[in-house]
Amino acid sequence: MLSLKDFEAAEDRLKNVIHDIPLSTSHTFSDMTGAEVYLKYENQQKTGSFKVRGAFNKIMKRYAEGGLKAVVASSAGNHAQGVAFAASSIGVPSTIVMPRSTPIAKVSATQGYGAEVVLAGNIYDEAYARACEICEETGAEFIHPFDDEDVMAGQGTIALEILRDLPFVDMIFVPVGGGGLISGVAACAKQINPRIQIIGVQAEGAPAVANSLRVGELTPSETVRTIADGIAVKTPGTTTFEYIKQYVDRVVTVSDAEIASTVLLLLERTKQVVETSGAASLAAVLGSKVDIKGKKVVCILSGGNIDVSFIHKIVEKGLVTRCRHLKFSTVMPDAPGALERFAHLVAEQNANIILFQHDRVQADLDIGEAIIQVVCEVGGVEHAKRLIDNLNKQGYQIFTTQV
Template sequence: MESRDIEAAAARLQGKIHNIHVSSSQTFSKMSGCELYLKCENRQKTGSFKVRGAYNKLALLKERGGCTQVIASSAGNHAQGVSYASAQLGMHATIVMPKSTPIAKVSATSGYGAEVVLAGDNYDESYEAAKAIQERTQAVFIHPFDDEDVIAGQGTIAYEILHDLPNADMIVVPAGGGGLLAGISFYAKQINPRIRIVGVQAQGADAIVRSFHEGTHCTTTSANTIADGIAVMNPGEQTVKIIAENVDDMVTVSDDEIASTILLLLEREKQVVEPAGACSLAAVLNHKIDVTGKRVVCVLSGGNIDVSFIHKVVEKGLVTRGRNMKFRTLMLDVPGSLEKMTHILHEANANIIEVRYDRISADLNLNETIIHMGVEVSSKEHGDRMVRMLEENGYEITLE
């Protein structure tokens, strides 16, 4: 792969996808101590960067001739990218998805024009089913990341960033299978060898981080993270090699840090970003990278978060940031006891969102109960003040 392959991919994609210009964020610049910019691929066609690599791959297949059918296995963004690209280029696409895939994702994928086949209980089983269909139909299999043409398509993000912000000091990129990080790092280093490229993975799926630091291709036996878009146990052979040659550092972020960042993006930037897409900004805001005084671009790689799941992420983010608190305390089980406690909470300006009684613990006296409460406060400091007020009134508070 050469830089001209990525420039050719950018020309191929012109007019077929959105060119979302890099945007500055004063809010996150102040929070991080750097000049921070966002590359919002969550607003891309199909809701993620994946359409870039898929379109470039399929367009090249069409240019070379003879390909009318493609097949892919995916439960997420790659599925929609391949489906959209095939419809644009007049190809027939089959997408094999696990049987447990949410209906919204199945509908979105078929809505772009692909034939969806539900097979297997997980990605690996879907992959095997896709390979079996490929052998029968002779369709071309489109790998989600370990393919040079796909990597070149993802690298067009770096092409756009460096046109918008040629003096960028650093680009921070989420990584799962590694196609996005490989493409961006390869092109950026070709154009400006001094620019720093940092990859970010979730702590529960850190195969590329291990590969990078150990200097060999590593896999994991499990992937446990809310960032399902980058929950890859076996990254690409090609991607790991390119990353080792071009990336300056790799770091991880926790699920709590990811959830908190999603909430910040909703509140401060009015951006809906999926967990995988928020990893880059999470790394910067949680000081995993030294960005002081630098011009930093965070790639928000996607925005396809299930509506049924987003409230859980927001709730986790509220807890992480100290906005929601749960505690328990012992209270007399007599009339007026709850009123006394709620009056203190009112004085503390805390909003009660949950109340639960426990009267059957073995060590309770007959006139006692344990009360479990969930409250909403404005900050961790506000929550600490509330706890102090309760303790000053005789309650022993245990945070949950």
């Protein structure tokens, strides 16, 4: 098992490579939760995520041992960039196998660090299988994204930094995919202070670690479906799972809606671009998945490599989740002035219509009726309820709202 000396050695290898990112306090999120919330912005890290820590530590250790000629990795994006960066820094060629669903921005960034990118499969596990085939064909060395103790030691250096900034931290929330990050952080933190609680956070659509802990043995998910591509892993590592069983206190799950809402909050309140998997830790805190009242809590925001073309989808999802966009339908007379009257009533409530669809041919409508689909911009749940109540009083029956 990894010892504190392993984490300290990894930190020494990384000291002139990674960015020093101190903890940031958040009065906004502290007020929202009743805890002292601190954020570890690994989205600001070199290559845009924590993954560079483990990849660099592994490759530098192997390079020092001798015989490292070429490396291969499989990744949804962040590990890919870490491996490509580390390999290029010592002149070792790298090949990265990525799922076909990987955002273009992550593919381009990986190529920009000097790697050859191969797209294979639809999820990480299928890309991993192809990477293993390439290793057999070429004799290159595989750099595992999580199930490797040298990689885990690199990731665990985050815990050393957290404890220097906040020695009396009570809880650390960590996004979980394959388990490399949480294994390293948990093993390091618990050896320094066993009192610290380590909480893992998975997406509801990719809950393999949470399910495995519940049944007591490694249990892969049959399918994964989540917007958090960085933690969309079917099969966690066998080594990481042993560390998780020993050191992690609890693993909870968050929905895609909660993740999207958190990404939007981070954009609005902290002006930070955090990718969906990276925001999972804070989503669990804001969603009250664990009682944190009065605690000193750190959320590791594990990465910021989000495809710009995908951001608007996340923002739209977050706006709906937080009831900043209200979607509903209603039936009205198909007569002159009906639409004008409806729009006037909405405007009186200081709501803004941003999408409007009018249908007079739906089969279940009476002659002389039309149904409208509306999206309004509102200020939150209370504002939305006032709008709906007023429309109801004016004779409109409102359907399919999210309030």
